[in-house]
Amino acid sequence: MDQPDARSQPYHEPVMLEEAVSWLEPARNGWIIDATFGGGGHSRELLRRHPLARVVGIDRDPDAVSQAPAGEPRLTVVEANHRNLRDILADDRFPDRVEGILFDLGVSSHQLDESERGFSYHREGPLDMRMGPDAPQTVAELIDDATERELVEILRRYGEERYARRIAAAIVDERPFRSTRELATTIANAVPAAARRRRHPARRSFQALRIAVNDELAGLGESLDAAIDLLEPGGRLVVIAYHSLEDRIVKRLFADRSTECSCPPDLPACACGATPDVVVLTKKPLRPSEDEVARNPRARSAVMRVAERRGER
Ligand SMILES: C[S@@+](CC[C@H](N)C(=O)[O-])C[C@H]1O[C@@H](n2cnc3c(N)ncnc32)[C@H](O)[C@@H]1O
Known part of the structure; x- marks a missing residue:
């Protein structure tokens, strides 16, 4: 049976909104990248809660970019692939490093529901x-x-x-x-x-x-690696994945970049080369509440992981 047309539905219901905004709280007075802008649900809430925050939204879908609210000076949305995160931040309008980065992977409801896009x-x-x-x-x-x-x-x-x-x-x-x-x-x-x-x-x-x-998995490790490099000390990276292969990439990368030096303590200098640059804040991945899944069944496979950049602020 045909589903209702996308035009009669909200663009996208943001998943784990409360959790994402709370984990990004330390970035409240700084710059945040929303690497998967979609319908802008997370960006809007970040701007609403944090009157001093500025958000750079990124989406490879021109349709998502065209949904960005006009007249919000603290929000800039660019059409790009987040694989090019370093190049995007090289733009003079943006700082070299940011306080928070969010990846809400996968597809938006709008993409899935709009017949013309051929996802359904x-x-x-x-x-x-x-x-x-x-x-x-x-x-x-x-x-x-x-x-x-x-x-x-x-x-x-x-x-x-x-x-x-x-x-x-x-x-x-x-x-x-x-x-x-x-x-x-x-x-x-x-x-x-x-x-x-x-x-x-x-x-x-x-x-x-x-x-x-869409070559969704090949570039993900690269994007997350760049994201960690672009965080200020104390800055946070929040990733919401919807597929076990996506989550595996996030988990591995977080493990790689948080590995402590394993050299024997009596060695004068590190020989193993491990230089941990993040602390993983979610020892176990977080999942949406039952209430959220009941309200929004598309949230059911969501898995959130959070890492924080090491170093003095
Ligand atoms: C789940 S939706 C994000 C929804 C958004 N958080 C919200 O609350 O409306 C994922 C979005 O990421 C975009 N996207 C997926 N892969 C991307 C990539 N490699 N670079 C940039 N955008 C990407 C998709 O086009 C889609 O709009």
Whole structure:
């Protein structure tokens, strides 16, 4: 059944809003980067709570950038990929280092719900799924060009799809595809009847193709690494992930950059090369409350981690 159209829905309901704003409290008088601006829910709340804070919003989607409220002098929103964080901050309008950085990964509700963007297996639309014009290919083009093996790999790795082989074979058999519905129907027909009962059989494949086409994971480590370098001492990095592979990248990077020197104490100088530059503040990842998930089911897979830059302020 078709879902209600995106135009009748709010742009995006911010996830773990209270938690994100609280962890970024030490940045209340400084500069904060919202690296995934989306509908600007987190940015707006940060500006509302902290009258002295300034926010730089970043989004690769021109549609999200166009939603930015006009006439808010403390907010600047730029269309860019957060992979280019260092270049973005090199702009004269911004400082070299900031007090807080937020990444709220994944897609916005608006992107998912707007049929024309082609993200949804529920809605008829062009098979696109690019978050922004910087993504080199649409999903339709990726499917045209990929080998069956490459498709199996994408479906397995990014979708953890157990019927990856069958689905990839059916896709190769029936391509080209130009619409979301055509692809969703082919996928549904490729899986055993029992697998069609619980959740939509195309859910994992659509997620996998979206991650591949937007190269969502490849650049994430780089972006987070740059984010840590760009924090002032005492500055905080808050990351909300929605996929286990995303969260694994965050967890590993936080572990790498917080590792203490493991040399024996009697060694005159460090030989292991570990120079911890962050402290991880969330020993266990935080999750949204039950109330939030009941109110906003899209929050259910959210996982938040927070790190603080070491050093004297
Ligand atoms: C979950 S939404 C953010 C929602 C936002 N926090 C709010 O409250 O409205 C994620 C946003 O990040 C953007 N995005 C994803 N990957 C990006 C990247 N590599 N660079 C810049 N923006 C990205 C998407 O276009 C999307 O608008």
